[in-house]
Amino acid sequence: MTSKDGSTKAADAADSSSVYRLGSAISTLYIAVRIGTANLSPITDCDEVYNYWEPLHFLLYKTGMQTWEYAPQYALRTYAYIMPMAIVAKIYQSIYSLIPIAAKQQLSALLLGTASSSMLEIEDKPLLFATLRSTLAFISCYSELRFFRSVHMALVDKPNLAHYTALASLSAGFFHSNQAYLPSSTVMTLTRFSMASQLQNNDAWAIGHGLLAVLAVGWPFCAVLFITTGFYAIWKGGLEELFFAGWNSKNDGSLESRLLRAKRAAKSIVYILLRTLALALVIHMTVETIDFSFYGKRVTTLTNIFVYNASSGGDELYGVEPMSFYIKNILLNFNYVGLLGVLALPLLAKKAAIVSSWSTTFNRGVYRKSDSRSGYTMLVYFLILIPMYLWLGIVLPRPHKEERFLFPVYPMLCFGAAVVIDELTGMIMYILELLACSGPMPISSRSNKVKLSIGLILLAPSAIVSTSRSMALYHYYHAPLKTYRELFHHAAMTPESNGASYVCTAGEWYRYPSSFFLPPTYKLGFLKSSFSGQLPQPFNEGGNFNDANTEEMDRYVEISECMYVVELVPSSTNASAKEKPEGLQYMEADEGSWELLSSHNYLDSEGTPLVDRILYLPWRNKGNYSRYNLYTRKTWS
Numbered sequence: 001m002t003s004k005d006g007s008t009k010a011a012d013a014a015d016s017s018s019v020y021r022l023g024s025a026i027s028t029l030y031i032a033v034r035i036g037t038a039n040l041s042p043i044t045d046c047d048e049v050y051n052y053w054e055p056l057h058f059l060l061y062k063t064g065m066q067t068w069e070y071a072p073q074y075a076l077r078t079y080a081y082i083m084p085m086a087i088v089a090k091i092y093q094s095i096y097s098l099i100p101i102a103a104k105q106q107l108s109a110l111l112l113g114t115a116s117s118s119m120l121e122i123e124d125k126p127l128l129f130a131t132l133r134s135t136l137a138f139i140s141c142y143s144e145l146r147f148f149r150s151v152h153m154a155l156v157d158k159p160n161l162a163h164y165t166a167l168a169s170l171s172a173g174f175f176h177s178n179q180a181y182l183p184s185s186t187v188m189t190l191t192r193f194s195m196a197s198q199l200q201n202n203d204a205w206a207i208g209h210g211l212l213a214v215l216a217v218g219w220p221f222c223a224v225l226f227i228t229t230g231f232y233a234i235w236k237g238g239l240e241e242l243f244f245a246g247w248n249s250k251n252d253g254s255l256e257s258r259l260l261r262a263k264r265a266a267k268s269i270v271y272i273l274l275r276t277l278a279l280a281l282v283i284h285m286t287v288e289t290i291d292f293s294f295y296g297k298r299v300t301t302l303t304n305i306f307v308y309n310a311s312s313g314g315d316e317l318y319g320v321e322p323m324s325f326y327i328k329n330i331l332l333n334f335n336y337v338g339l340l341g342v343l344a345l346p347l348l349a350k351k352a353a354i355v356s357s358w359s360t361t362f363n364r365g366v367y368r369k370s371d372s373r374s375g376y377t378m379l380v381y382f383l384i385l386i387p388m389y390l391w392l393g394i395v396l397p398r399p400h401k402e403e404r405f406l407f408p409v410y411p412m413l414c415f416g417a418a419v420v421i422d423e424l425t426g427m428i429m430y431i432l433e434l435l436a437c438s439g440p441m442p443i444s445s446r447s448n449k450v451k452l453s454i455g456l457i458l459l460a461p462s463a464i465v466s467t468s469r470s471m472a473l474y475h476y477y478h479a480p481l482k483t484y485r486e487l488f489h490h491a492a493m494t495p496e497s498n499g500a501s502y503v504c505t506a507g508e509w510y511r512y513p514s515s516f517f518l519p520p521t522y523k524l525g526f527l528k529s530s531f532s533g534q535l536p537q538p539f540n541e542g543g544n545f546n547d548a549n550t551e552e553m554d555r556y557v558e559i560s561e562c563m564y565v566v567e568l569v570p571s572s573t574n575a576s577a578k579e580k581p582e583g584l585q586y587m588e589a590d591e592g593s594w595e596l597l598s599s600h601n602y603l604d605s606e607g608t609p610l611v612d613r614i615l616y617l618p619w620r621n622k623g624n625y626s627r628y629n630l631y632t633r634k635t636w637s
Contacts, residue, residue, distance in 0.1 A: 020149040038137035038179040039130045042477040046510040052181045053514035058539045059086040065536035068545040075299040078218040080287040129516035137179035143192035150199035160452045164418035167459045172469035173333030177407045183219040184407035203233035215283045220302045225387040238268030320399035337417040337462045344416030388412035425451040471616035476603035479628035484517035486598045492519045504562035506582035525557035559586040565631045571604045593634045601625040
């Protein structure tokens with residue numbers, strides 16, 4: 001995307017010197033941080049496990065838990081979203097089968113924090129799981145760098161904007177969204193790629209990424225994120241010329257020349273539309289072909305999920321939240337950066353109104369009116385930020401709210417905050433210049449470095465708070481991943497029994513990290529708990545499904561069938577824990593004897609002060625912890 005004032009050479013120079021190009025020290029460090037922290041983040045949404053990791057496990061190993069959304073009579077989820085990851089997983093399996101055990105142990109220690117046993121005779125599925133999460137983090141990180149570099153190239157008059165955007169992106173929201181195996185995270189990544197392509201004048205790729213997000217991910221609602229992408233591509237591709245060749249007062253030349261220009265512009269628009277339609281048909285037919293092979297009939301998952309969510313009472317069965325839910329989540333994940341991001345366009349509009357009323361003399365400084373690129377810069381701002389407001393306009397009013405619904409606009413929030421910070425630094429520099437001399441002076445290269453320093457200082461508190469929040473997510477809520485990792489190795493090293501083969505859980509079913517943490521001969525078993533909704537069931541078992549979240553009693557197993565039990569045991573200070581956890585009650589009633597195999601801290605949010613459950617503050621040490629316990633039968637341990 002190049003402005004009309006001939007800034008192509010400047011953009012090329014910015015690209016060649018960009019610190020965000022692959023191979024640079026900054027980009028290498030950035031990728032290392034993203035990959036290194038990918039498996040430190042807990043899985044925050046059970047939908048990620050049961051609707052995506054479990055179907056992936058099924059494609060790889062023919063076992064896994066199936067939700068009602070994958071039942072052929074409903075067919076809300078597309079297998080086309082699962083297939084690419086299955087192909088990647090197969091490649092990793094082939095690689096791991098060839099490398100020495102010692103190398104796999106080192107990789108396991110690097111990604112999971114603990115090395116796998118040298119005596120492990122089965123495939124290390126947790127290692128594969130961690131590798132796939134790291135891969136997702138890398139792809140998302142690459143899209144970040146592409147976006148930062150494109151901003152740096154496109155806005156050469158705003159050299160610090162990309163740096164501010166990158167620093168704002170260290171927010172806690174990306175700590176758990178970048179590597180999440182969710183359509184919302186994938187849409188976030190594809191949106192970055194799309195914006196980067198459009199800023200680099202590659203509208204075909206920008207539209208292509210948008211079509212993939214809408215048609216292949218299984219989340220058709222995200223189409224609103226690409227409205228400006230499509231409109232600007234058509235405007236630049238011929239609509240602008242058609243406009244100026246027609247009734248606009250700026251047209252020139254004879255009627256014949258104007259008609260010729262209009263005809264040429266119309267052909268260009270038709271070409272863009274036909275190219276987009278052709279690509280959309282190819283993607284759609286590919287998706288339908290893949291789904292047909294799994295569902296055994298022709299289904300259109302996009303239509304099914306759209307109708308389900310649009311119908312009254314659809315997703316509301318899974319809970320409703322007030323508007324404050326999203327406000328709290330933005331503050332938790334982005335602190336004041338999130339607020340600045342949401343307010344970006346309103347603040348820019350207010351600033352434009354104020355500046356336009358200032359005297360010409362006053363505008364000789366930082367906010368001078370004669371800025372030949374100001375119109376182009378505002379165009380970039382609008383192209384990136386308008387989709388955020390469109391998306392918020394859709395998700396905010398809906399009664400059913402989930403944090404992952406905000407993932408697609410996280411990059412826009414950070415960019416919006418960067419724009420506001422850039423404007424604030426300009427104001428601060430103007431004041432400093434007024435104090436330094438009798439009148440405003442031109443901005444020098446040294447002044448730009450001062451602006452960058454001021455911006456980094458303004459964003460530094462947000463980065464520090466976000467780091468503390470990310471550390472809190474790991475230290476407070478990582479216990480399920482640790483526990484099931486230990487379960488996998490214990491079960492894999494324990495002689496098989498002819499009896500129980502279930503890893504069982506009662507109320508803790510929603511923190512299960514996936515069947516990648518179970519050895520081949522084990523399955524997940526649900527013990528009846530206070531939860532009265534519909535639980536998943538193993539693939540290919542032919543059980544009953546419904547779309548009303550009504551409990552199906554065929555989902556449960558008996559405690560006698562369980563070899564392991566996972567349970568969260570509340571802290572003694574939790575006043576709301578009036579009854580003993582259901583898993584413990586089952587084990588006490590069971591004739592077999594059980595013993596504790598492992599135990600990890602899990603934050604008791606109700607018994608912990610607000611600031612201590614939001615941030616990681618080890619020097620305060622005021623957190624109360626429950627115990628995330630793994631039990632096994634003594635007779636088999």
